[in-house]
Amino acid sequence: MLSSIVLEVPASASVELxxxxxxxxxxxxxxxxxxxxxxxxxxxxxxxxxxxxPFVIGGKRKVSSRVVPDLDKSxxxxxxxxxxxxxxxxxxxxxxxxLGAISSFSSDRVCVRMxxxxxxxxxxxxxxxxxxxxxxxxxxxxxxxxxxxxxxxxKLKDADDELAGAAIERDQDQAALxxxxxxxxxxxxxxxxxxxxxxxxxxxxxRKSAEAELEVARAKVEKAENDKDAAEVSLREAxxxxxxxxxxxxxxxxxxxxxxxxxxxxxxDRDAAQNPLDHAEADLTAAxxxxxxxxxxxxxxxxxxxxxxxxxxxLSKFGDEFYSGLFFEPVTGLNLGVGMAxxxxxxxxxxxxxxxxxxxxxxxxxxxxxxxxxxxVGISVSFDIIRNIRAASKAPEVTKLENG
Numbered sequence: 001m002l003s004s005i006v007l008e009v010p011a012s013a014s015v016e017l018x019x020x021x022x023x024x025x026x027x028x029x030x031x032x033x034x035x036x037x038x039x040x041x042x043x044x045x046x047x048x049x050x051x052x053x054p055f056v057i058g059g060k061r062k063v064s065s066r067v068v069p070d071l072d073k074s075x076x077x078x079x080x081x082x083x084x085x086x087x088x089x090x091x092x093x094x095x096x097x098x099l100g101a102i103s104s105f106s107s108d109r110v111c112v113r114m115x116x117x118x119x120x121x122x123x124x125x126x127x128x129x130x131x132x133x134x135x136x137x138x139x140x141x142x143x144x145x146x147x148x149x150x151x152x153x154x155k156l157k158d159a160d161d162e163l164a165g166a167a168i169e170r171d172q173d174q175a176a177l178x179x180x181x182x183x184x185x186x187x188x189x190x191x192x193x194x195x196x197x198x199x200x201x202x203x204x205x206x207r208k209s210a211e212a213e214l215e216v217a218r219a220k221v222e223k224a225e226n227d228k229d230a231a232e233v234s235l236r237e238a239x240x241x242x243x244x245x246x247x248x249x250x251x252x253x254x255x256x257x258x259x260x261x262x263x264x265x266x267x268x269d270r271d272a273a274q275n276p277l278d279h280a281e282a283d284l285t286a287a288x289x290x291x292x293x294x295x296x297x298x299x300x301x302x303x304x305x306x307x308x309x310x311x312x313x314x315l316s317k318f319g320d321e322f323y324s325g326l327f328f329e330p331v332t333g334l335n336l337g338v339g340m341a342x343x344x345x346x347x348x349x350x351x352x353x354x355x356x357x358x359x360x361x362x363x364x365x366x367x368x369x370x371x372x373x374x375x376x377v378g379i380s381v382s383f384d385i386i387r388n389i390r391a392a393s394k395a396p397e398v399t400k401l402e403n404g
Contacts, residue, residue, distance in 0.1 A: 044096030050333070052089045052310060052380030054323055054341060059083030059374045061345030063367035065358060073357045076348070076366055087323055089310035089337070089380050095302040103331050104304040131280040135273040142266040149259035156252035163245035170238035177231035184224035191217040304329045308337050308380070320344040320369075323376060333385025341376045344369045 060083035065074035098104070194214040305328060312321030325339010346367040348354070358366065 043099050045099055046093050046096055048091040048382050050089050050380040050382035052087045052378045053084060054087055054376040054378035056083040056341045056374050056376040059343050063346040063348055076352055076354055076356045078354045086313040087310045088313055089308045092307040097303055101332060127280045131277040135277045138270040138273040142270045145259060145262050145266045149263060152255040152259050156256050159249040159252040163249050166242040166245040170242045173235040173238040177235050180228040180231040184228045187221040187224040191221045333382045335380055337378045341374050342371055345372050
């Protein structure tokens with residue numbers, strides 16, 4: 001900074017400072033421009049004086065004698081009524097009152113950048129990051145479980161297909177074996193018939209023909225036996241394949257059941273990690289809002305509450321009226337107070353009572369003024385209401401510092 005200035009900010013909550021640097025050759029510096037917003041922390045005041053109009057309940061008390069024409073006597077009467085008299089009030093703000101604020105509930109962006117708020121923000125970020133890691137890990141586990149479950153389901157599907165194919169192949173091999181057994185028995189019957197025919201043939205020519213038929217029958221039997229053996233081997237292999245396919249299917253089913261059992265806990269872990277993450281993100285949002293926030297509503301109310309002490313403005317009766325109570329000031333300079341008033345009023349002297357008949361010629365003191373305590377409700381106005389309305393009408397200043 002090449003210079004310093006003092007700004008008067010009557011009503012705004014922040015001031016914009018614009019820094020601009022022109023390019024120079026020596027030393028070589030490029031042109032630059034930046035804008036900063038400086039939040040204004042308004043000072044507080046704790047005392048204020050205002051003029052009030054307290055409404056004292058039963059504060060007007062007058063003892064008088066009323067003449068009764070028939071008796072030629074007087075009767076003592078007591079009149080009580082609402083009393084309204086001007087007073088001057090001293091207001092005390094224990095929590096302080098923001099200078100230049102039209103209302104404690106206005107959206108005056110008073111920044112409360114405190115170390116405690118920064119610490120809470122850092123803690124919230126750390127917690128959010130940790131919860132995010134936990135959520136991401138839970139999601140990773142869930143993804144892995146879903147992936148393995150899908151793989152297991154694919155294996156189960158393949159095992160089901162393989163089992164179905166093995167069952168079909170085993171049935172086909174069983175049918176082939178049955179056919180081979182039929183062919184084998186047929187060939188054996190043909191061989192037996194050829195042998196019988198050979199044994200019954202005596203002539204040499206017919207015997208040769210029978211021997212030829214016997215050889216053919218033997219060949220058929222041998223072929224049928226080989227086919228039967230091959231069919232038995234195929235059936236055993238098909239049965240083994242069916243057994244293996246059944247085992248693979250059971251294994252795949254167990255894997256599917258296992259991963260399905262892990263799926264629900266993984267989903268619960270994901271949900272359990274998501275809930276703290278949601279809370280952590282909400283806490284982070286709240287911490288970021290509080291780092292440079294509007295004054296809290298409770299703080300607003302505290303700024304608007306105070307104590308009031310007052311005396312009557314009638315100088316001829318100075319010391320006859322005292323007021324003490326609480327007040328609420330939603331708008332600067334205009335408030336509502338309640339409390340107790342100590343004021344003077346007529347009270348009957350000993351020996352007299354309301355409705356008592358007295359001699360009208362008697363000038364004795366029926367009553368005297370004494371202090372009494374009465375409740376009051378009052379409205380008061382101070383000059384701050386005029387000052388702050390004038391301040392609010394002024395535009396906030398924006399200062400540009402060239403070559404800063």
